[in-house]
Amino acid sequence: xxxxxxxxxxxxxxxxxxxxxxxxxxxxxxxxxxxxxxxxxxxxxxxxxxxxxxxxxxxxxxxxxxxxxxxxxxxxxxxxxxxxxxxxxxxxxxxxxxxxxxxxxxxxxxxxxxxxxxxxxxxxxxxxxxxxxxxxxxxxxxxxxxxxxxxxxxxxxxxxxxxxxxxxxxxxxxxxxxxxxxxxxxxxxxxxxxxxxxxxxxxxxxxxxxxxxxxxxxxxxxxxxxxxxxxxxxxxxxxxxxxxxxxxxxxxxxxxxxxxxxxxxxxxxxxxxxxxxxxxxxxxxxxxxxxxxxxxxxxxxxxxxxxxxxxxxxxxxxxxxxxxxxxxxxxxxxxxxxxxxxxxxxxxxxxxxxxxxxxxxxxxxxxxxxxxxxxxxxxxxxxxxxxxx
Ligand SMILES: Cc1cc2nc3c(=O)[nH]c(=O)nc-3n(C[C@H](O)[C@H](O)[C@H](O)COP(=O)(O)OP(=O)(O)OC[C@H]3O[C@@H](n4cnc5c(N)ncnc54)[C@H](O)[C@@H]3O)c2cc1C
Numbered sequence: 001x002x003x004x005x006x007x008x009x010x011x012x013x014x015x016x017x018x019x020x021x022x023x024x025x026x027x028x029x030x031x032x033x034x035x036x037x038x039x040x041x042x043x044x045x046x047x048x049x050x051x052x053x054x055x056x057x058x059x060x061x062x063x064x065x066x067x068x069x070x071x072x073x074x075x076x077x078x079x080x081x082x083x084x085x086x087x088x089x090x091x092x093x094x095x096x097x098x099x100x101x102x103x104x105x106x107x108x109x110x111x112x113x114x115x116x117x118x119x120x121x122x123x124x125x126x127x128x129x130x131x132x133x134x135x136x137x138x139x140x141x142x143x144x145x146x147x148x149x150x151x152x153x154x155x156x157x158x159x160x161x162x163x164x165x166x167x168x169x170x171x172x173x174x175x176x177x178x179x180x181x182x183x184x185x186x187x188x189x190x191x192x193x194x195x196x197x198x199x200x201x202x203x204x205x206x207x208x209x210x211x212x213x214x215x216x217x218x219x220x221x222x223x224x225x226x227x228x229x230x231x232x233x234x235x236x237x238x239x240x241x242x243x244x245x246x247x248x249x250x251x252x253x254x255x256x257x258x259x260x261x262x263x264x265x266x267x268x269x270x271x272x273x274x275x276x277x278x279x280x281x282x283x284x285x286x287x288x289x290x291x292x293x294x295x296x297x298x299x300x301x302x303x304x305x306x307x308x309x310x311x312x313x314x315x316x317x318x319x320x321x322x323x324x325x326x327x328x329x330x331x332x333x334x335x336x337x338x339x340x341x342x343x344x345x346x347x348x349x350x351x352x353x354x355x356x357x358x359x360x361x362x363x364x365x366x367x368x369x370x371x372x373x374x375x376x377x378x379x380x381x382x383x384x385x386x387x388x389x
Contacts, residue, residue, distance in 0.1 A: 048188040
C-alpha cells in the first residue's frame with residue numbers, strides 16, 4: 001500500500017523493495033509491527049538475470065503472494081553436471097526423489113515486478129520513487145534522509161534493515177565489507193535450443209569457465225563465466241559464431257541452438273561483511289552477502305535472511321526491534337546457513353577453476369562417484385529442493 005504521507009517515525013524502515021526487502025515488508029505487515037519499505041524504483045528495469053529457486057524459496061515467496069502464474073516459472077526436472085575433457089558427469093532428477101521439480105527458474109525482472117506490485121497493492125506500507133540518501137544511527141534510533149518526488153524528507157526508525165543490494169554499506173562506520181573480485185564476468189543471454197529442453201538444466205565446467213543453462217520458458221538462459229577479456233571477446237562475436245562456441249561446449253549433450261538474444265556481461269565478486277548487523281541496522285539479501293552465481297544460491301539465501309528476521313521481529317516488542325540483543329540474535333541465527341552457503345559457492349569456484357591436471361581427474365572422479373552412489377546423489381538433489389543448508 002503506497003503511503004499518502006511519509007510518517008515521521010516507524011518501528012522498522014526497510015531500505016529496498018527488491019525480492020528480499022519485499023518479502024520482509026509483506027511478512028511484517030502480517031504482524032502488528034509498524035514498518036515502511038522505501039524503494040527507489042517505480043517500475044522495474046529490464047534485467048537479463050534468470051534465477052533458479054529452490055522449492056523452499058518458492059514456498060517462502062508464495063506465503064506472501066510473491067509466487068504466482070504471472071512469473072512464468074519453468075520447472076527444472078533434471079540437472080546435468082559435467083566437466084569438459086573428462087568422463088566426469090552426474091545427473092540429478094526430481095523423479096528419483098519423488099517430486100515434480102528440483103527447483104524453478106524465474107526471470108528476475110518478473111519477480112521484481114511482482115514484488116513492486118504486491119508492495120503497491122498489499123498491506124505493507126511502501127514509499128515508492130523514494131531513495132534513501134543517508135543513514136545516521138544514534139543510540140536510540142536511526143535517522144534516514146530521503147530523496148522523495150516532492151523533495152528531501154527525514155524519517156526515524158528503531159531499526160533500519162538494508163535490503164538495497166549493498167549500495168549504502170559504505171555509509172556505515174561500524175560494519176566492514178570484504179570484496180574478493182573473481183576477475184570474472186558472467187555473460188548472460190537467452191538462447192533457443194533446437195529441441196525442447198524438457199526441463200533439463202545443465203552445469204558444464206569447461207576449461208575456459210563454467211557454463212550454466214537454465215530452462216526459461218521455451219528457451220534457456222545461458223550464464224557463461226569468462227575472464228573480463230574473454231567476456232569482451234564473446235560479446236563481440238556474431239550471433240552465429242557465439243552459438244557455435246556454446247554448441248561446441250555442449251557437443252553430444254544438446255542438439256545445438258537456433259537463436260541468441262541480447263548478450264549482457266556482469267562482473268563477479270564475493271562480497272561479505274565482518275558482521276551483518278551494526279548500530280540500529282541489520283543487513284539482508286545481497287546487502288548481507290553477494291555470491292558468485294555459479295551455484296544459484298544468492299537469492300535463495302537472501303530470502304532466508306528475510307524470513308528469519310521476520311520470524312524474530314514477530315516475537316520481539318517493537319520498541320526493542322533495533323536493540324543490540326535483537327540484532328545479535330539475528331546475526332547468530334544467520335551465521336551457520338550464510339557461512340556454509342558462502343563457503344560452498346566460493347569453494348566450487350576455486351575447485352573447478354584450478355588448471356591443475358591432477359585436480360581435473362579428482363573432480364571427474366568426484367562427479368562419477370556422485371552419479372554412482374544413489375544415497376549421495378539423492379541427498380544432493382534434496383539439498384537443491386529444500387535449500388543448501
Ligand atoms: C548473473 C546472476 C545470476 C544469478 N542467479 C541466481 C540464481 O540462479 N539463484 C539465486 O538464488 N540467486 C541468483 N543470483 C543472485 C540474485 O540475483 C540476488 O541474490 C538477488 O537479486 C538479491 O536480491 P535483493 O532483494 O537483496 O537485492 P536487489 O535485487 O538488488 O534489490 C535491491 C532493491 O533496492 C532498491 N534500492 C537500492 N538502493 C536504494 C536506496 N538507496 N533507496 C531505496 N531503494 C534502493 C533497488 O531499486 C532494488 O529494488 C544471481 C545473480 C547474478 C548477478
